[in-house]
Amino acid sequence: MNPASDDDSYAVIDDALAALAARRHSNLGDDIETIGLLASLIDQAERFLPELVTNSRENGASWRRIAQTLGTSPDEARLRFAPDSPIADTRWPYNF
Template sequence: MTSNNPSPHSGDDTFDLIDDALATLAERRRTWLGDDLATMTLVASLIDQAERCLPQLVHNARANGHTWHEIAHALGTSPDDAQLRFDPESPITDSRWPHDY
């Protein structure tokens, strides 16, 4: 099911996907999930990779006519914060924007 007005949320489905992703990444990196520090590193790796997807997705949304308000709602932040973070004219936007990573 899709929504015309999505917003981020966590639940059992998200937990299951993250759990599966951790197990898969641990297997690929030959890391034991029983090691707290190793597991934190894997979680941080997943977060970093997901964050790298956002600039291009925001760029696409803007190109498709979505407002900063709509994008902010989808990201669970304010329009000002979304624009500050992702607008290519912003002084603090990711220098890799939109897809130089």
């Protein structure tokens, strides 16, 4: 499975933007506010990846399979998520 942007992902993001705007009392008619909301959703979504990649590796997934799912190369996936990588995304589980 490769990452895909389609009608389903558009609808989910659109719903998430509306929900976050309502929670933050933001105006979706203001492009700058909408950019900030979307950036928040992207940042939060990316925070899920280190834990899921770690769990996948612990359950036997190869870097090749993880990379394919992320739409990148195994070397890039390993560089981004391996705990011994100098540039690993360490937001979870390596530091709290």
